[in-house]
Amino acid sequence: MTDPTRRGPCVVIAGGGTAGHIEPALALADAVRRLRPDARIVALGTERGLEKSIIPSRGYPLEMIPPVPMPRKPNVDLLRLPLKVRAAVKTTREVLDRVGADVVVGFGGYVALPAYLAARGRTPIVVHDSNARVGLANKVGARFADKVAVAVPDTGLPKAEVIGIPLRESIIRLDRAALRAQARHFFGLHPHAPTLLVFGGSQGAQSINTAVSACARRFADARIGVLHAHGPKKSIAVQEVPGAPRYVGVPYLERMDLAYAAADAVLCRSGAMTVAEVSAVGLPAIFVPLPHGNGEQALNARPVVDAGGGMLVPDAELTPDRVAELAIPMLLDRGRLAAMSAAAQGTGHRAAADLLARMVLDVVRK
CATH class of the missing domain: 3.40.50.2000 (Glycogen Phosphorylase B;)
Structure with missing residues (x-):
């Protein structure tokens, strides 16, 4: 029997902005819950992303942090970037401390970058990238992640394990x-x-x-x-x-x-x-x-x-x-x-969500 006094692991997922970041994060959340029903899932998001409506409707709590969009070209926004990053990291660190995060799992995008920087040296990090070409946030996060998972080979991320993209159970089955x-x-x-x-x-x-x-x-x-x-x-x-x-x-x-x-x-x-x-x-x-x-x-x-x-x-x-x-x-x-x-x-990877969930829970145990 499960000890009723035992606190389940707190998994913080950072995958906001677009559905391409949000859906793998939610598929992982569902898989973690299947393996550890006592797990607590907390999602990070911003006011400007689709996560604001998608994540709560799927039954997961959403903590808002300031967005850190990366400018595609040198402009005035690039000069303001360090201040925006510092503010977002401070807020994110406060969230991680408050919820008692045991691991941060990032899926790229402007929600993941402050999550990686806030967790660095304090909370274990797992990175997942879905794309053939890796974005800046995951390139940064992979440098100090405990585990790195990718959808396809040859992404250039260090020590990456190819597992595919986590998918919803309604699609898998x-x-x-x-x-x-x-x-x-x-x-x-x-x-x-x-x-x-x-x-x-x-x-x-x-x-x-x-x-x-x-x-x-x-x-x-x-x-x-x-x-x-x-x-x-x-x-x-x-x-x-x-x-x-x-x-x-x-x-x-x-x-x-x-x-x-x-x-x-x-x-x-x-x-x-x-x-x-x-x-x-x-x-x-x-x-x-x-x-x-x-x-x-x-x-x-x-x-x-x-x-x-x-x-x-x-x-x-x-x-x-x-x-x-x-x-x-x-x-x-x-x-x-x-x-x-x-x-x-x-060509599909139907077991990716469960593979990633086991990887995440493994990192928590260790």
């Missing part, structure tokens, strides 16, 4: 075939027609919206259904074709598990989390990397594409003709879809 009928009904999709899932991240992607919605008539003529998440602040105009499978547009996908179950293939961006989820559930993919940044989205997709589970299309080349040329033949070929699905699943 998703049975697309068993949920298909429910998922199609939920979104109002044709129960049997080949169906393409389209999304461009939580805010949508205008280039994807424009190119795919312009193909609506061609999808209808090919008897293909579409589920298209266009973003809360964006819209698409699609004319329904009587008798054809529906082209369903939604602002946001609250139930990604049902969206994946409803689809036969996906056209999407290739953020690290998206690639990990799409691969884990075995969806053939047309990846359209974000054209900005340091090119990491193309690198994220490359292992799946090389394995035969997806295709890569530069954003500048995403025209309606290109969408039709790639998506329609793929969706109409059941044998090809099955082969691509198997190849995609072969």
